[in-house]
Every structure is written in structure tokens, then in C-alpha cells.
Amino acid sequence: MSKKEQEQPAAENPEKLLHLKITEQKHWAAGIPAVKVAMVDIIQEAGFVRGMEGLFKMNKKDGFDCSGCAWPDPDDDRSPIAEYCENGAKALAEEATTKKLTADFFVRNSVFDLAKLNDYEIGKKGRIAEPVYLPKGATHYQPISWDDAFKKIGDKLNSLPSPNEAAFYTSGRTSNEASFTYQLFVREYGTNNLPDCSNMCHESSGVALTETIGIGKGTVTLDDFYDTDVIIIMGQNPGTNHPRMLSALQKGKRRGAKIIAINPLHEAGLMGFKNPQTVKGILGIDSHLADLYLQVKINGDMALLKALEKLLYQAELENPGKVFDHEFIQNSTDGYEAFLTSLKRYDLDELAHEAGVPLAQIKEAAEMLKDKSRIIVCWAMGITQHKNGVDTIKEIVNLTAIKGAIGKPGAGLCPVRGHSNVQGNRTMLIYDKPSPKQLDKLKEVFGFEPPREHGYDVVESIQAMHEGKLKVFFAMGGNFLSATPDTVYTAEAMRKLEMSVHVSTKLNRSHLVHGEEALILPTLARSDKDEINGEAQFITCENSMGVVQMSKGMLKPISDDLMNENQIVCNLAKATFGDRSVVNWDRYAMSYDAVRDDIAKVIPGFEDYNQRVRIPAGFYLPNAPRTGKFENKLNGTKIGFAITELPKHDIAADEYRMGTIRSHDQFNTTLYGLDDRYRGIHNERRVIFMNEQDMRKAGFKSREKVDLFNYYGGVERVARLFVVVPYNIPEGNTATYYPEANVLIPIDSVAEKSNTPTSKLVFIKIKKHEGV
Template sequence: MESDKKQPAAENPYQLSDLKLSAVGTWAAGIPALKASVSDLIEEKTLLRGASALLKMNQVGGFDCPSCAWPDPDDDRSALGEYCENGVKALAEEATSKKITAEFFRDNSVYDLSQLDDYHIGKMGRLTTPMYLPENGSHYQAIGWDDAFQKIATRLNALNSPDEAAFYTSGRTSNEASFLYQLFAKAYGTNNMPDCSNMCHETSGTALRPTIGIGKGTVTLDDLYHAEVVVVIGHNPGTNAPRMLSALEKCKGNGGKIIAINPMPEAGLMGFHNPQKISGILGGIKLADIFLQVRINGDMALLKAIELLLLEFESKSPGEVFDQKFIAEKTVGYEKFIDQFKQYNLEELAASAGVSAAEIYDMVQLLAFKKRIIFCWGMGITQQPNGVDMIREMLNILLLKGSIGKAGAGVCPVRGHSNVQGNRTMMIDEKPTNAQLDRLRDFYGFEPPRKHGYDVVRAIRAMQEGKLKVLFCMGGNFLSATPDTTYTARAIRKLDLTVSVSTKLNRGHLVHGKESIILPTLSRSDIDLVAGEHQFISTENSMGVVQSSKGMLQPVSDNLINETQIVCRLAIATLGEKSIINWNRYMESYDAVRDDIAACIPGFENYNQKVRQKGGFYLPNAARDGNFITEDFGDRAPFTTTVLPQHTLAADEYMMATTRSHDQFNTTIYGLDDRYRGIKNGRRVIFMNPKDIEAAGFTSGDQVDLFNYDDGVERIAPLFVIVPYQIPSKNTVTYFPETNVLVAINNVVKDSNMPASKYVRIKIKKHDPR
């Protein structure tokens, strides 16, 4: 490719592949999942290497899957393989034998690489050596580790204030690296720690912490097995957490019922063919007993309708539907909460939700006389503008039923990346509490900064306003994960320096500050040798279990170092003799890191001993034990009175939600198919209701451009293909990151300040080829 200094593309190239449509799936997993898994290992040229690693993935003494945060069973881990199709794809990506060398960057300019789509960029292979892009440079060039750290340190130390730097974290980062990363940022002098939680489950923590005293879920895997009813709302487990399907299968086997609530009928919510069972291969199991197809953001109206009917059931059978003893002893605000229902009408709520009153009645009949009830949700809830309120409304239902803090009942936010919950536990947080900061001060002897830092959205605005000069990214693909792509790209280009700790190439390396550095790191499955000793790291899963993870593959390059080592060397180069923290001690021993975590974070006492136990250990969870320790309400959980949103769309407007395809995890694109939705060889599609297509004068297969006009700014995502789909009228769905450009920087979730990517007003026009 030729050398070129043109502006690199901020988004995927606007080009269509040979899109083909097939039948929409009605069940998930089975033989097709096995075939797809093997196919990915072959494509990455790692069939034998990858297959040997799979025997150790999610096994005791092995390594934690680099994909989702779904927990491993406490007891009977499958000998055939404790992983799913997406876990195999994630492993294939990092176990690949394909490499990106310094010669690759010498031969390919940043601009030329940016003309490739995200799928092909990600398929180049593993990064093998640190790379540096000088100001006005067209090609990355090799740089030594010491020189790279010195360049970063020089930039950081030249800033007018530590608050001109931000330190981003992805959910892949281990507990050890996360703890040291936040410690470095605070020792440097800032709480600017935007992280991926700001884009996925910040809403969950914001909703739960003031109400039940903890910003996490309250259930275990065993609770799911023994629940009487599991409500899966705003989540697609067949793609986002496929191993959840096995848990739901066990729940059904124990007599439990599954209720699915989503604007799109998802294969993984309907049926499951367990590929590890003969019965699954032959036929499988129907999962959802009830499916309620709400319109986008109709969830709140549905939840209020459920409560209204539960109140009717309780009035007819006093004390049999509501747990009055629990309400009296464990909650506050019941009377005010109940009083609101005088203003609501079932038919009106049903119409607002987009489902019939009869369907809601059927669901409530299933719930009314049950106690072991679990609500599970994903980003279909957390990325709504009123997501915090909706989670609190689910909690209201559980409080009415006394269905939290007991076996088989509670809340279950289904987290995304494999240690995103652990990151937050390790104090990766732009808003650390005074108690957390006091513990660090008392242990280390320095005064950490108290001012709250930037979250993701505020960090992007600060870049745009010139308030941030350096962005250090510990994993992830900041550009493609964030909203308002054009705005964000312009903001990033104003930075003096961007630094990316990465395993593979992504678009975030191609849209950069004036200078850019790539630091290649070991992956979860790689052997990590320090001073000749094989190290292990630790992670926390969605249900609060902390366990060890020990890689077993020979790294693709001798020039890779672990994230823990990267943080320590960065700290030594930047802080020098000013630091009272012994970073060399941490660099030489991860046990030393864990010893100090044990001293600074409650629940990690005797960390090194407990993490070596078979299966790890559960962190304390007072709400799981029925104890709600809240700042404003003492030992009681408050009922929350929320507002019912009003939705209005102009005649030519539609509501759009972004989603993943089955062939991706977060911003990593594994392939161009979405097997369950009938999409083959394409991603630039917009799913629409067939009647909407006809009413607008479109036909299936039409090429269209998508527009958003929030804040008076025209945003455009060009060249999409219309695909008819069973979806509520005036609702549309597209894949991210292709349509992140349409998510305005100010379109955020109330209170949590997350991008509201599931609630985007758009207009659709015939494609303009100009």
C-alpha cells in the first residue's frame, strides 16, 4: 500500500458486500455452533493450538474465557468444554498464529489501513512489538519498550495538570492490573478514569447502589437453577452470554418458568439445543414460556402494568401475592408507591408498551403466587434514557414479592466483558468514594485526589474542548465503542498523545492524537513468565466470584509483556523518585499486588490464599443475604416512584436501537454473518417492520441512508440495506459500531450518563450515491 497522509476514516467504509438473507432462527446453539467454532479455529490457523487451549478454558487451574463474564459452575464443570461458540471465537482471535510485525506497519500506512472495514482490520493477527507514530507521520514505526515509556512519561509530566490526562480501561483487564492502574492514576494526581462500565452497566450500579446498597447482582448460578420464574428483559443470551442458556435449561428442568421481554424475537430466548447433550443435538428445549414483544422503551409501561395487576391479585388474595412481612421489615415508601396506581389504566399501559393486556395478564398469573423470582437484564435496559428508573421498577416488583435476599430470587444484571465487574471492584471508577480513598491514603501514605474525574461521555467532551491532552487506553477500542463517532474522532485528533495497550489492531489505533503509541500485551491465554515463574492473574465474574486465571499458550512474540508489568513500568518512568510506592515489588510478584489489594479493598482479606482455592471465592454481598445497607435508608430498601415516559415520533421518524450481530463481541467483529437473524455476508442492514417499509414507499433490499438530528446537528450513516423483520411498528434495529455515528453525545441515560444507544430517533431516506 502507498504512503499517504490523508485523514484516516473514523468509521467503517461505506461499501456493501454480497448480502444474502436466510430464514430467521428459532433456536440457538446445537450443531451449527460446533461447526462455527471449528471454522473460526481453522480461519485463524490455530486448530491444534486453539483446541488444546480450549481444554483449559474456564476449567479449575486453567484460564478465564476472554469473552463474557458469565460465571462458571461451582461444582460440575463440563469435561467436554465449559465454553460457548463465542468463547471459542474469542480464543481463536487471541490464539491465532497470524502476526503483525514492524514490517507490516512499514509497508502499510495508517490511512490505507483505515480504508479497510473493522472485520478485516481485526483479522490481521496479533501485535508483536511496540509501535510509535510521530506527529504528522504516515506510518507507525518500531520503538523499544523503554523509549515508549519515556515518551509517555515526558508527555504526562509536561501537562499543566494531571487532570489533562485520562486513563481508560476495558473489561478485559485483570484485577491485579486494574488495581495498579487506578493506583498509578491517583498517585499521578487524577480520577479521570473513564471505563467500559460507563457504556454498559453504569446504569445498573447507579440504580442498585442507593436502593439495595450494592451496585451488583444479588444471585448465584445456583439461584438461577432453582428459581420459579426468571424474567429475561432487554437481553439476548444466545449471542451475548450463550452459557446462560444452559442455566435456563436447568431452571426449566427444575420446573421453573422463563419470561422473555424484548423488541426482537431472539433465537436464544425461544429455544436451546445443548450441543453437549444427545437430547440437545436431537431436539433441544423450548425456553420462553411467555414472550412479550415490547416496543423500544415500552418496558416501563409494561412494568407498571405488571404492578397494577399484581395489586389487583393482592386485593383479591390478601397476603398471598405481596410479602407483607418483608415489606414491613425490609422496605420503606410502600404507601406512596402504591398510591400512584390510582392514575394508571391497564389498557393504556398495554398500548404504551406495545403488547396486549391479555398477554400481560398471562405473565402476571405466572408471577403472582411465586416467590423465587429473578430479573435478568442487559443493555436493552441500561442503554435507555430512563434505564435507571426501569431497573428500580423491576426492583419494586421484587420488593413487593419479597423476592430478593433469598435463595432462587433477586437481581441479575448480565455483565459483558469478562472482568468488567472486577475492574470496578478494584476501584476503576471516576467517582471513588471517600472511604476507598481513605483506605489508600492510610495504607500508602499519600493523599489521593478527591475531585471526581471524567466518565466516557464527559471525557469526549473534554477532549473536544481542549481540556484533555493525553488519553491512555488499557485495552478496548475507544473510538468504535463510544457514541457520536464523527464528534468523538474530531475530539481524539485534538489530543497530543494517544496510547493503546492492545493485543490486536483496531480502528482506535488509526484515529489518534498528534502522536500515538501502541503497546502490545499478553492475552488471557498466554503464558506469563516473570523472573522465570509462571504467574496467574485473577478476575471477577458476573456473580461476584473471584478466581485465578493462568495462561498456557506460548506467546506469539518474545516482546510482549503483561498489563501489570506495563503499569509498573509506566509508573516508574512517570513518577520516578517522587513515588513512595514500590512499583518494582509489584512488577516482580503478582502475589505482592494481591497482598496489598487484601489490605485496601474489603472482601479480599487473605486474597492469595482464597484465590488459590478450587473455584475461587465469593465476595461478600449483603443484599444477597437480605441485608440492605443504604446511605439514605439505613437497613431498608426504598420503593421508588418513577415517571412513565411519553413517546412521540414525527410521521417520518423511527426509533432505532443498536445491537450486536451474532458474529461479534463488543467492537470485535468475528465474521459478517448473523446466523440467528438470517443475515449472511453483511452488516450494513436496518431491520424494519414490513408494514413500515410499505408505508414509507420502500421495498425489501432498498439501499437507504440513516439520519439523526439531535441538538440541531445532522448525523448520517450512509448506505444501509432494508431487511424486513418481526419488530414493532416504527421501531428499527441496526448493528453497532456502524451506527454509533447516529448516537448524539448528549443522548444519555438520566443519572448514569451512559450513551442511550437503544433509543435513537432517526429518519430514513433513499441512498444518495453522491
């Protein structure tokens, strides 16, 4: 082995630039360009026949659920043309690709050499076609049989002094059935170390909503968008992250709804929408969306919400009983007087300054809300990934509570989930902090004593790896390294593991930064036909609005050596427990129906699961707040008004606020391409968007090369070789793409209570690049 091959591969994307091209920012999303881009992608990767076969079944009642975002499908009729968006087609292209990686590929390519590629290049190599193993000290992955792979993992788990020395991660793509058997295996093994992607996205929503309304989910249905008065969209970019939401916004607007958009960047998908399934959209006529666009500073949302509440309170004083819903406040809330006392402390001019929005615009928003009670508030990562993320969501609840805008048609709370079954994972008990009631039910049904001690979440898992407390890391999907914060720290942590295992469809950077031993277990994708004993099977998923429906893949898998996730769990359990298990894993492995029958015994709302999920479009899970019933530990059967504080930011004169964002050509850590055409960025990802005034003050020019620094906790974190791009963003604010800028997100900068990394706000210094 050469000295070079013994070196550890890079933890991050290579610090090199491509060939940036900048075009004018778009003011509308979708349209014919989206159709063209999607078709090119699907044909290049899957071919015309295979690609079209998949597209015509995506998100249909008898088809498969898109592996992208969790936006719900219509309950009634679905589009006969395309019940998917541009990025949904790109997601299908990724998994339906005919390119595959066999043993020969891994013989030709060392881990070190693969790590020199950027994430886009790694992901485009193709589907992993057989299990592979990286022995201790080896430079290349090599083929391994499924039986030997399970034996290695099982033996390793059995050798650990404590089950708590292993952690079991889950991405949002995992089905309800595999999630349930996965958590069952992990708890019978003896730990609650079940970190999942929720920890990094909507954990703040779950915590805030559980403490206020009694359930960690939203309260609206898709139909509510079609019959409402005002839709507020905060910290969310639906044009890129949830494109099918644009159709719902357009439909609601045509029926009279007003839209208030709140975001530090002017995003195309909030300004206009050219629906390619309408004549106007085909002709290039866009539907204007946002009636009012409030361009807040990064993390200025709390100040904005308080300003709105204060203005509405003033209007209520002028017209008693006409602005606030006092019947709702009296019957369904607690702590109203304390809330008002707290609100009176704030000065409107100061709140507007902290929000970064002119007071006149905030007054305009208050006017739009004053006489309305059918209000929907939507939010995503721009709200949750802050230190005060939980409190900001509680303030959103405060706003809906004073208006009585919750628990009735056309009104409510809508955290928009980012991954297609991330909400279902949590419903299936993928959680590091299960309740005693949930654990008691597992014990009652299965007869073993599940562990009661809380486990590690994502951030705690990384810290435990670093401290040598975790020896084995098992990931059910995802690209853990690229999704998590503080990339260098996380890579150092993962390299301290004795074994890392990834259940994956495609190669990613997490396979290249590994423990002493590493395995990749290739699994079926959503669109793949899943057959057991020659019979086609289906899985189930839960969307953002609590609908559980079937998903039935129909494309021929690219390899005969793939295994579905549920069978991977069952075989791992057999290899680990032998005859010790109280669970009939063979029964589960051969029948999704058997898994669903037992889910029905354990989890409320899944009674008659197998019968109800076979009804086209599935069924809604119980949601008490949707019907105006609230129950939480702090306030009993009422919503508790939260007393929150404005965040305080100590920013040095030469520091900037930075938030990480997606490009339009990516979904989470999967890069479909190198363009962000709505923002006018092409063939480059190492860019930093800056206000032109800030650029002039600092002496930066457009396209200038810079290095980015974060000094949180006295540690220097560096992201080198970025290109400055002038953009419409508030002064003192910047934006960068992830995962390239994740190296700047401190591991210990997290949201209070939810422990979510603060990826939407870190403070950076920008210096001219040192080097060629």
C-alpha cells in the same frame, strides 16, 4: 509525503456494501452448527493443536478465564468436554491466532490505507508483536523500544500543567491485579479521570442498585437459577451475548421454572436451545425456553413493569396477603404507600399501549408471577442504555420488593455483565467517582493524598477532548472509538489530543484515529502464558455473580516482545515518577502475589486473598443484599421504593425508534465474522431491520438501499448506505448493528444519573440512498 497521506483517515467503517444473503430466522440457538463454526474458526486462526490446547483449558479450574462475557462458571463440576460456548471459542481464536504484526507490516501499510478497511478486516490482520510509535506528522507506525515508549509517555505526562489533562480508560478484559495497580498509578499521578467500559453498559445498573439495595451488583448465584419458579429476561439476548447462560436456563426449566422473555426482537436464544453436550442436542432436538414472549416496543419496559405491578396489586386486593409479601415489605422496605399511590395513577390500557404488548399477554405474565416469590429478573443493555435506564432498573427492584423476591434462595436481581472482568475493574476502584472512604483507605495504606475531585467518565472525557481540556488519552485495552457514541464527534475529539496510547493485543480502528503522537503497546492475552523469571503466573477475575477466581494462561505467546498489563503499568509509573513515588513498583512488577497482598489491605472482602483464590473455583465476595440485608444512603437499612415516571417520546410522523444490537458474529466491537445466522443475515453488516408494515407505508422494498439520519439537538448525523431487511419487530421500531450505526448516537443523549449513552434508543429518519 503525498497530499493523500496527509488527509485524516475515515473515522468509521467504509460506506460500502458487501453481498448480502438473507435466510430464514432461526428459532433455536447453539446445536451442532455452533460447534462446527467454532471449530472452523479456531483451526483457521490458531491451528488444530494450539487451538485444542487452549479450548481444553478455557474456563477450567486450573485454566484461564474466557476473555468474552462475564457469565459465571459452575462452582462444582465443570464440563469435561467444553466449558465454553461458540463465541468463547471465537474469542480464543482471536487471541490465539498465529498471525502477527511486526515492524514490516507497519512499513508496508500506512495509517490512511489501514483505515480504508472495515473493522472485520482490520481485526483479522493478527496480533501486534512489538511496540510501535506514530510521530507527529508521520504516516506510518514505526518500531520503538519499550524503554523509549515509557520515557515518551512519562515525559508527556510530566509536561502537562495539570494531571487532569490526562484520562486513563479501562476495558473489561483487564485483570484485577492490573486494574488495581493502574488506578493506583493514576491516583498517585493526581487525577480521577478513570473512564471505563462500565460507563457505556451497566453504569445505570450500578447507580440504580446502589441507591436502592446498597450495592451496585446483582444478588443471585448460578445455583439460584437451578431452583427458582420464574426467570424474567429483559433487554437481553443470551443466545448471542451470553450463550453459556442458555445451559443455566435449560437446567432451571427442567426443574420447573417458567421463563418470561421481554424483547423487541424475537431472539433465537430466548426461544429454543439445542445443547451440543447432550444427546438430544446432538440429535437436533431443542429445549423450548420462553414460556411467554412479550414483544415490547423499544423502551416500552417501564410501562410493562408498571402494568405487571398494577395487575399484581389488583390480585392482592382480591386475595389479601396472598400475592404481596407484606412481611418483607414491612421489615425490609420504605415508601410502600407512596409507591401504591403513584401506581394507582396509571390506566392499564394506556400502559399496555405504551409497552406495545397486548393486555391479555401482560395478564398472562401476571398470572405466572401472582403466586410465586422465587423470581429472578435478568437484564442487560436493552434496559440500561436509555435515558430512563436508572429508573427502569429501580422499577425492576420495585417488582421484586412487592413479591419479597430478593435476599433469599432462588430469587433476586441479575444484571448480566457483558465483559469478563468489567465487574472486577470497578471492585478494584476503576471509577471516576470514588467514595471518600475508598480514598481514605488508599491514603492509609500507601501514604499519599489521592485526588478528591471527581474525574471524567467516558462521555465527559470525549467532550473534554473536544474542548481541548484533555491532552493525553491512555487506553488499557478496548477499541474506544468504535465502542463510543457519535463517531464523527468522537473522532474529531481524539484528533485534538497531543498523545494517544493504546495497550492492545490486536489492531483496531482506535489506533487509526489518533492524537498528534500515538503509541500501541502490545500485551499478553488471557490465554497467553505469563512468565516472570521463568515461573508461570496467574491473574484473577470477578464474574457477574461476584466470584473471584484465578486465570492461568498456558499458550506460548506469539512474540517475545509482549508485556503483561501489570508490568506495563509498573514501568510507566517508574518512567513518570522516578524517585518520587511512595509505591514499590518493582515489587508489583515481579509478583502478582505482592499486588494481591496489598489489594487485601485496601478492598473489603479480599482478606487472605492469595490463599483463598488458590482454592479451585475461587471465592464469593461479600454481598449483603444476597442475605437479605440492605443499606443505602437514602433509606438506611431498607430498600426504598422508587417513584418513577413513564418516559415521554415526542416522535415525528416520519421518525422511527432505533436501537443498536450485536450480530451473532461479534463480541462488543470485535467482529468474528460477517454473519448473523440466527437472524438470517449473511455477509453484511450495514442492514436495518424494519417492520414490514412500516416498509409498505414508507414505500421501501426488501434490500433497498437507504440512508439513516438523526437530528438530536439540531445536529444532522448521517449513516449512509444501509440495506432494508424486513423483520419481526414492532411497528415504528428498527434495529441496526453497532459500531456501524454508532455515528447516529448523540454524544449528549445519555441516561439520567448514569450518563450512559442511549444506544438502545435514538430517533431516526430513513431516506432512500442518494447515489449508485
